[in-house]
Amino acid sequence: xxxxxxxxxxxxxxxxxxxxxxxxxxxxxxxxxxxxxxxxxxxxxxxxxxxxxxxxxxxxxxxxxxxxxxxxxxxxxxxxxxxxxxxxxxxxxxxxxxxxxxxxxxxxxxxxxxxxxxxxxxxxxxxxxxxxxxxxxxxxxxxxxxxxxxxxxxxxxxxxxxxxxxxxxxxxxxxxxxxxxxxxxxxxxxxxxxxxxxxxxxxxxxxxxxxxxxxxxxxxxxxxxxxxxxxxxxxxxxxxxxxxxxxxxxxxxxxxxxxxxxxxxxxxxxxxxxxxxxxxxxxxxxxxxxxxxxxxxxxxxxxxxxxxxxxxxxxxxxxxxxxxxxxxxxxxxxxxxxxxxxxxxxxxxxxxxxxxxxxxxxxxxxxxxxxxxxxxxxxxxxxxxxxxxxxxxxxxxxx
Numbered sequence: 001x002x003x004x005x006x007x008x009x010x011x012x013x014x015x016x017x018x019x020x021x022x023x024x025x026x027x028x029x030x031x032x033x034x035x036x037x038x039x040x041x042x043x044x045x046x047x048x049x050x051x052x053x054x055x056x057x058x059x060x061x062x063x064x065x066x067x068x069x070x071x072x073x074x075x076x077x078x079x080x081x082x083x084x085x086x087x088x089x090x091x092x093x094x095x096x097x098x099x100x101x102x103x104x105x106x107x108x109x110x111x112x113x114x115x116x117x118x119x120x121x122x123x124x125x126x127x128x129x130x131x132x133x134x135x136x137x138x139x140x141x142x143x144x145x146x147x148x149x150x151x152x153x154x155x156x157x158x159x160x161x162x163x164x165x166x167x168x169x170x171x172x173x174x175x176x177x178x179x180x181x182x183x184x185x186x187x188x189x190x191x192x193x194x195x196x197x198x199x200x201x202x203x204x205x206x207x208x209x210x211x212x213x214x215x216x217x218x219x220x221x222x223x224x225x226x227x228x229x230x231x232x233x234x235x236x237x238x239x240x241x242x243x244x245x246x247x248x249x250x251x252x253x254x255x256x257x258x259x260x261x262x263x264x265x266x267x268x269x270x271x272x273x274x275x276x277x278x279x280x281x282x283x284x285x286x287x288x289x290x291x292x293x294x295x296x297x298x299x300x301x302x303x304x305x306x307x308x309x310x311x312x313x314x315x316x317x318x319x320x321x322x323x324x325x326x327x328x329x330x331x332x333x334x335x336x337x338x339x340x341x342x343x344x345x346x347x348x349x350x351x352x353x354x355x356x357x358x359x360x361x362x363x364x365x366x367x368x369x370x371x372x373x374x375x376x377x378x379x380x381x382x383x384x385x386x387x388x389x390x391x392x393x394x395x396x397x398x399x
Contacts, residue, residue: 082217085224091288095119095145096189096232098162098286099196100225105141113144113195120144139218140179140199141225148193153186160185162230163284181215183222189231196229198222232289233281245395248274253302253359257396260388263296272302278388290371294381296388299364308360317353317360328396331355344368346378350389356398365389 087100095118105123113120125139155167166185173179184197200218202211245258250271259265264280267273277283278296308315322333337349343366352363367385369378 082220085221087225087228089228089286089288091232091286092119093232093290093292095192095194096234096281096289097143097145097194098228098230098232098288099143100228101141102221102225105139108140110140110142113142114146116146116149116193117144118147118192138201139221140201141197142199143194143196146193146195148188148191153188153193155184155186158185160229161227162286164229164231166229168226181218183218183226185226185229187229187231194231196225198225228286230284230286230289231281232285233279233292235292236279248300249399251399254356254399255302255361255396256399257392259298259392274300276300291368292370294370294373295366295368296385297366297368298389298392299362299366301362302359303362304359316355317362319353322351322353327352327354327393328398330398346373346382348382348385352393354396354398361396361398363393365392 086103088103089098089100091098101123102125105125108122108124110120110122120143122140122142124141153167155169158166158168160166164187166187168185169182171182171184173182178201179199180202181200182197183200184195186193186195188194198218198221200214202214206214244261246261246263246265247256247258248265249256253272259276260278262280264277264283266275266277266283276296276298279291279293282289282291282295305314305316306312308317317333319333319335322335325332325334332352332354334353335351337343337351339345339347340349343349346369348367350363350365352365354361354363365385367382367389369381373381
């Protein structure tokens with residue numbers, strides 16, 4: 001029922017310098033705003049979701065420290081003490097979706113949920129469900145993807161733990177429905193609309209107390225599963241670098257530079273901490289997701305001299321093993337890192353400190369080639385990354 005005036009030394013010279021995840025629930029970014037979905041007062045211990053054991057690059061998508069926090073869910077009282085939930089994380093690379101399925105549930109065959117469906121899968125909590133349409137006291141979990149020419153999603157707007165905006169609904173089944181309770185979410189990313197739903201069917205002879213317990217258990221399962229819905233970056237057309245850029249500046253901190261206009265900019269409450277992503281879709285994407293387009297990530301920060309070392313008024317950053325040069329006519333120190341402790345073997349990073357009259361300016365530029373790319377593709381991406389990061393540094397000014 002129912003994601004230079006630069007120094008004369010070229011970036012390539014610095015390439016000779018050397019410097020210098022199964023996902024646990026506790027590693028996730030932030031809690032969503034939960035509205036219609038009930039959450040037990042005694043929040044259950046959420047067990048780590050086991051990921052598909054495939055190699056993945058180090059997660060470059062960490063949320064900047066300055067990112068505003070979303071409110072935590074508001075617990076709703078429930079009298080039931082339900083068991084812990086273990087779930088597998090499933091990733092579909094064709095449509096860029098990630099979702100969770102309880103470990104002891106079995107995949108079943110179902111008809112296309114809608115005429116516009118281009119992908120669908122379903123699971124049931126009963127091991128005998130494969131031979132039964134929808135047995136009593138059954139839970140059925142379904143995911144399906146439609147071409148985005150259907151109606152816009154309706155329901156309560158919420159966010160999952162991965163920051164995906166979804167619309168949730170709770171529907172009580174009618175006599176001609178094959179569920180008693182349907183809990184669902186829907187979201188849109190062109191050219192697709194995504195649906196994820198849990199259908200629960202009561203046992204007809206159940207007492208009122210048994211029905212209440214089963215309904216609460218359905219909501220308990222859904223509250224867990226709903227949280228881990230996510231979207232991955234999908235392949236996009238690689239365009240030649242545009243001469244147009246977005247200007248980044250601040251009068252208080254006296255800086256100016258440019259980054260490509262289509263990059264995602266994330267700034268905290270003050271303009272002394274900014275992060276950029278060359279692929280906006282990777283921001284907040286789950287750890288299981290690949291990087292089909294590769295990624296250039298730039299962290300920029302500004303600090304007064306007293307923010308370094310022991311906090312002495314004239315304290316400076318540690319530039320041991322850095323190459324000394326100039327950027328925008330100011331003293332600068334650069335270190336290039338190939339691979340490294342927190343990077344993949346094909347990743348390339350560059351740290352740059354620039355000393356101004358009042359502040360130190362720091363760039364951390366990271367190049368991560370496309371996931372599973374061959375050596376030629378990796379080299380081509382890193383060459384393009386070299387050009388792009390050099391352009392950013394060449395545009396930097398202290399005003």
